[in-house]
Amino acid sequence: MPPGSTFPDEISDTEQLAKTREQFLTAEAVDPNQVRDAILASWWRSRRWNVAADRIDLTYLRDPDLDTPLSRSALPVLRHLREHLDGQPISIILTDPAGLVLTRMDAGRDLDTHLDRVNLSPGFSYAEEFVGTNGIGTALEGGRPMQVFGHEHYAEHLEDLACAGVPIHHPISGKTVGAVDLTCWRKDADPLLLILAKTTAGQIQQALLTDSGIRELELLQEYLRTCRRTAGIVFALNNDVVMMNDNARQVLDPAEQSVLLAQAAETLASRTPTASVVVELPSGVKARMYCRPVRGEGRLAGGVVHVKLSSPSRPRTEIASAPRMFMPGLVGSGALWLRGCHQVQAVYDAGEWLAVEGEPGVGKLAVIRAVHQQRRPGVHFAVLDAAAAGRHGWLAEARRELLDAGGTLVIQHVDKLSRGRLRTLSRLLEEARAAVPQPWVAVTLSQRHDGGEMAGLLRFFPSTVELPPLRHHVEDVQALVPFFLSRLVTGGSLVCSPEAMQLLVRSSWPGNTEQLFAVLRRIVQHRRSGAILPADLPPECRTVSRRLLSPLEAMERDAIVRSLIDWDGNKIKAAGSLGMSRATIYRKIHEYGIVTPAN
Ligand SMILES: Nc1ncnc2c1ncn2[C@@H]1O[C@H](COP(=O)(O)OP(=O)(O)OP(=O)(O)O)[C@@H](O)[C@H]1O
Numbered sequence: 001m002p003p004g005s006t007f008p009d010e011i012s013d014t015e016q017l018a019k020t021r022e023q024f025l026t027a028e029a030v031d032p033n034q035v036r037d038a039i040l041a042s043w044w045r046s047r048r049w050n051v052a053a054d055r056i057d058l059t060y061l062r063d064p065d066l067d068t069p070l071s072r073s074a075l076p077v078l079r080h081l082r083e084h085l086d087g088q089p090i091s092i093i094l095t096d097p098a099g100l101v102l103t104r105m106d107a108g109r110d111l112d113t114h115l116d117r118v119n120l121s122p123g124f125s126y127a128e129e130f131v132g133t134n135g136i137g138t139a140l141e142g143g144r145p146m147q148v149f150g151h152e153h154y155a156e157h158l159e160d161l162a163c164a165g166v167p168i169h170h171p172i173s174g175k176t177v178g179a180v181d182l183t184c185w186r187k188d189a190d191p192l193l194l195i196l197a198k199t200t201a202g203q204i205q206q207a208l209l210t211d212s213g214i215r216e217l218e219l220l221q222e223y224l225r226t227c228r229r230t231a232g233i234v235f236a237l238n239n240d241v242v243m244m245n246d247n248a249r250q251v252l253d254p255a256e257q258s259v260l261l262a263q264a265a266e267t268l269a270s271r272t273p274t275a276s277v278v279v280e281l282p283s284g285v286k287a288r289m290y291c292r293p294v295r296g297e298g299r300l301a302g303g304v305v306h307v308k309l310s311s312p313s314r315p316r317t318e319i320a321s322a323p324r325m326f327m328p329g330l331v332g333s334g335a336l337w338l339r340g341c342h343q344v345q346a347v348y349d350a351g352e353w354l355a356v357e358g359e360p361g362v363g364k365l366a367v368i369r370a371v372h373q374q375r376r377p378g379v380h381f382a383v384l385d386a387a388a389a390g391r392h393g394w395l396a397e398a399r400r401e402l403l404d405a406g407g408t409l410v411i412q413h414v415d416k417l418s419r420g421r422l423r424t425l426s427r428l429l430e431e432a433r434a435a436v437p438q439p440w441v442a443v444t445l446s447q448r449h450d451g452g453e454m455a456g457l458l459r460f461f462p463s464t465v466e467l468p469p470l471r472h473h474v475e476d477v478q479a480l481v482p483f484f485l486s487r488l489v490t491g492g493s494l495v496c497s498p499e500a501m502q503l504l505v506r507s508s509w510p511g512n513t514e515q516l517f518a519v520l521r522r523i524v525q526h527r528r529s530g531a532i533l534p535a536d537l538p539p540e541c542r543t544v545s546r547r548l549l550s551p552l553e554a555m556e557r558d559a560i561v562r563s564l565i566d567w568d569g570n571k572i573k574a575a576g577s578l579g580m581s582r583a584t585i586y587r588k589i590h591e592y593g594i595v596t597p598a599n
Pocket of ligand 1: 329330361364444446480
């Protein structure tokens with residue numbers, strides 16, 4: 001099957017795909033033309049998660065909570081769809097944003113039995129990190145609709161199925177609140193399934209908007225009233241929205257915001273919310289919070305909170321230099337990081353097209369997006385990934401964005417383009433320079449390329465801004481952690497303990513900010529409120545190795561870290577339990593940069 005296509009043709013495709021998957025699993029070279037780009041990328045991720053391909057052995061996580069805005073809005077839509085499908089063997093599944101199956105509608109005995117056998121049932125998570133490539137997890141991971149057929153699944157027990165998953169976004173906050181998935185037998189697969197899943201996700205979003213609109217309006221009005229009455233710190237929150245006045249953003253750093261939001265969420269969720277609570281912030285400053293629940297249509301719509309900092313012990317200068325979001329969606333105040341961001345702003349303001357360079361995951365796209373949102377909010381913003389340039393329709397999309405759309409276009413990973421594609425893109429950029437309206441174009445790349453076709457492309461971009469790896473501004477981990485936690489856990493009810501933060505700051509983050517985000521995403525799977533402790537951190541956070549380890553090395557490192565934790569840092573006992581000599585464990589600890597518990 002061609003890598004860009006969306007639907008495998010026939011049996012020959014199926015056999016070829018099965019062979020390709022097997023080659024991938026046995027670490028043989030894979031012909032990228034035999035498998036779709038998005039699937040190959042997902043196989044690589046599955047391998048990095050160490051997902052087992054030969055079995056599905058999931059842990060039952062918890063009873064799904066169906067009394068949530070998502071379930072309340074989605075269930076009537078799904079029931080309606082079930083009626084329309086009129087007994088056809090298509091399973092309709094709703095999950096939360098982490099891939100936890102919330103509900104599955106009956107689809108006939110044979111299919112239901114099979115789905116039970118592969119744990120595609122309420123209470124189990126179909127996140128990519130547990131099951132590997134699949135319609136639900138891969139759609140959520142990529143943040144876009146995804147159809148996965150037969151042998152494209154990473155786990156072989158899913159090879160008889162085809163699934164179409166679509167993330168559901170909250171219509172107001174834009175956050176991913178869940179996914180809808182339609183699963184059928186592979187032999188019955190049809191490209192229309194994805195269209196149906198997209199329509200269903202759209203209907204659920206519409207229902208969410210209708211259901212939450214009135215309550216959100218009540219919350220907004222109460223928030224505005226409070227802001228008019230007081231010049232102090234005010235914020236309003238519910239599960240989907242956080243509003244904050246300028247004072248709150250200027251005076252509180254992200255860690256303090258997280259603590260206050262967590263406390264406010266807890267106070268509002270309690271059956272008898274107390275009117276005023278005193279909270280000690282990480283800096284030692286005391287804050288008195290006045291929480292007022294807001295109701296709309298008989299239900300809790302959220303709460304408005306007014307905060308007074310009651311301890312003046314913190315000097316004003318410290319308040320002013322505390323890290324805060326200086327561009328939309330960005331935190332961090334390390335000198336190298338800020339210099340990169342200011343350079344991007346300057347090039348944008350000069351109206352020049354821009355190349356941004358840096359290791360994978362350092363935040364290249366995030367900075368460009370933030371500058372765009374800051375300078376031209378509401379104007380069209382599009383992202384094209386050059387890693388998917390082999391996909392059918394990619395060039396047509398690039399042409400449309402460059403010549404017709406105006407606004408901002410980011411082409412990520414241009415260093416992944418073939419020479420032919422580089423030449424074609426250069427021609428399009430030439431045309432785009434004369435387009436009306438002219439787009440602002442930025443490209444991102446990980447490696448420096450000084451010659452050949454890449455030089456031809458880069459002549460359209462007068463400046464290259466280099467963003468530093470996270471290890472060069474590792475102090476920003478302190479601000480990134482609470483920021484990511486507030487993105488991952490609604491209501492901000494999870495904070496990081498100082499002990500865990502110390503380990504996070506000591507890690508070397510070869511995968512940069514993206515890796516930090518992935519680590520926290522994994523942690524919130526099992527800890528959703530309270531404080532993250534050192535024991536919650538995965539073994540990779542106990543190493544200061546500067547290089548990315550191979551999957552086999554990572555497994556060995558993890559085993560050593562776990563054993564050291566089990567034996568309270570006693571290296572000799574840990575080595576004994578692993579069947580390793582004392583010399584070997586010392587060498588490995590040094591080689592992998594393991595920070596032992598005793599350290
Ligand atoms: N300073 C920051 N503040 C907040 N979030 C950040 C920051 N830097 C990076 N991120 C987040 O980290 C993740 C990785 O960033 P991003 O995708 O921009 O990296 P990238 O350099 O473009 O990666 P790649 O080259 O691998 O595509 C994203 O979720 C992004 O929002």
